[in-house]
Amino acid sequence: MDKVFHSVTLDSNKCVGCTNCIKRCPTEAIRVRDGKAQIISGRCIDCGQCIRICPHYAKRPVYDPLSVIDSYKYKIALPAPALYGQFNDLDDIDIILTGLLGLGFDHVAEVSAAAELISEATRIYMSKKGIKRPVISSACPAVLRLIAVRFPDLCEHVLPFVSPMEAAAMIAREKARQETGLSDDDIGIFFISPCPAKVTDVKSPIGKAKSSVTGVLAISEVFPKLASLMNKVGETEPLSQSGVIGVSWAGIGGESAALLNEQHLAADGIENVIQVLEGLEDEKFRGLDFIELSACSGGCVGGVLTVENPYVARARVQRLRKYLPFSCSHLPTHAIPEYMNWEHSLEFSPVMELSSDITKAMKMMSEIDRISGLLPGLDCGSCGAPSCRCLAEDIVKGGAQITDCVFILRERIHNISTTLASMGSNPLASVQEKMMRMPSPMQKSDRDE
């Protein structure tokens, strides 16, 4: 079995086996089997869409509890800029940062400050010759995983830099080592995250062997405790080191605006992101230099671990940044620092392909076409696959049977009962009796008639 880490788990007590998540998964990674949703690990990109959509709260994001920080001598909080948009009537970021110290952290290192450094490094990178254009942002881990499973030709276009979270952690760790003399094991660095994909990003990073982040806390869990502490903050400490550029990374468009050039596109929401990537693959966009993509609507403020509506949060961030300087953090030598570079580039993983042998794959495809033609084409999801075509694919791959389709099953049973009826009345009665006792899918489809 695949041992890849994912930031989504299923609470099978709560899962009723409905079709909401299978229909909305952008990589067709979920099936309902034996009445419960199952995630096909290799296909999951940790976008959080299933968590957002599940009406029964059966999909749970994975993150660390706040108490985990107690196991470390020196605790550093890395607040995501999206956190700043969660509070009403706030006009000073330092109130949040001082509040975080009250939660038990020894130091606060803003991810937005590191974002300003990434923005500066990106501007330097964009001025280089010989890079694949347009350059695609590497900030959203769900988008990176999407590209890795669906868009082989675009892997080379991805900005080969670590995320602002990672850069912030590396800088903070180095500083903490020097200032405290503590060993790495005693320094705990915790990202306060809007998004479970960041948990995966820390456990199995892209572009790096190991993350400098120790753990990931959820904004939604930190929020209530932090909000009550913030109410009690008297004197704020001058902790914030972010300007307009860094704070704007909270929402879609912030990263590309920081490039100070007009040839960019920013798209949010997983469906829009897929459309843009498809268009890029077909070279449909001309004259674009940079593409910013966020799996969540609104950008990071739209993550499933936030508490506020993404658009409200964005409006608040806009208000907060109003009297901030343009940028507060700068690269000391105006050159791309070594630690920002990826250790290895994004690699394509062909999990969506039918077979690595093309002749075999073509035979399977023909078979999928044939079976698709037999299915009703309603894409009802009752079989547990998101569409009829997907069921056909599962059948050919060996993970499902044609009678998983409730309509095919009904037809077969009907044929059997007709055959039996022609043989005499008694056998028919017994078949009809059996049909009455069929489980729910059968009753459901009969009701639809």
Place this chain on the structure above:
Amino acid sequence: MSSSISLHFDVSGDDFTRAGEASTQVKKTLKKIGYDSDAIRRVAIAMYEGEINMVIHAGGGTADVEIYPDRVDIVLTDEGPGIEDVEKAMTAGFSTAPDNVRSLGFGAGMGLPNIEKYTDSMRIETEIGVGTKMFLSVNAGGSNS
């Protein structure tokens, strides 16, 4: 059964919002079977340009695609006005597209030149008042662009 996959599409005319659907579908199929990614890109672009041409100039048509392990053949058939001067139509920048089409960003006169650029072979049969048939072929692995 032969070792190829045949796909047929009706390309509806004058509905710009649906133009490009056939090439997207072909791309999906090629990706599923793990086709050479450079060939997928070239097929998608060439076929997209051909589809757009049929919508702009011919009121739609049909697309027949034959996928072999080493090659993709595409036949685009329409019953449009035909191409008066094929050589001229192949010149970059030459276009007879109407203004309403140009305002959408199409009709830059790069359709046929792009198709030629991205395919390994291209043949046009055309007759004024009868229609146009375009035969395209893209080899997997052996790129021309």
